Amino acid sequence: MNQEVPNWKGQIINGSVTKLPYEGSFFDAVIDNECVSCLDFKNAKKAYFESNRVLKQNGKLFIRTFASGSHGDETGEKISKDTWLTKEGRTSGNGPIRFTKYKDLEILLPSQIYELELIEMIKESNNGRNNWTSEWIIEARKTAPPKPFWTE
Numbered sequence: 001m002n003q004e005v006p007n008w009k010g011q012i013i014n015g016s017v018t019k020l021p022y023e024g025s026f027f028d029a030v031i032d033n034e035c036v037s038c039l040d041f042k043n044a045k046k047a048y049f050e051s052n053r054v055l056k057q058n059g060k061l062f063i064r065t066f067a068s069g070s071h072g073d074e075t076g077e078k079i080s081k082d083t084w085l086t087k088e089g090r091t092s093g094n095g096p097i098r099f100t101k102y103k104d105l106e107i108l109l110p111s112q113i114y115e116l117e118l119i120e121m122i123k124e125s126n127n128g129r130n131n132w133t134s135e136w137i138i139e140a141r142k143t144a145p146p147k148p149f150w151t152e
Helices: 041-054 102-108
Strands: 027-033 055-066 077-080 083-085 114-126 131-142
Touching: 027 041, 041 055, 041 102, 102 114, 102 131
Parallel strands: 027 055
Antiparallel strands: 055 131, 077 083, 114 131
């Protein structure tokens, strides 16, 4: 780490985004920069509930995740709901990728525990503007803790 950031001081902790190694109400903010897009839908839901658990009240969740319709979506081998081992686009060969539909944001980030303060989309062209990758940019605020027990 010192080669990339000289004199860096901090701690690196390995863990799972579906079971974070922190106590509840620990963070002011959680940043998901396309990490959760590598999880299937069920585990993505768990990761966002877990993010809620470790956020302080009114804490922020910042998300960047692949949007449905992106180049590579629905190509290759389907793993589960909206999750593919893509064979096209910039996600090809990078393991499972989940492409989020707008209508599924309420399921992943339920209004009972999050307020969606910002939902934007960025698009990037590839291959001479013949292929497009779209990503959701989301800011959510924790409004309530998740239910004590995980429900499917």
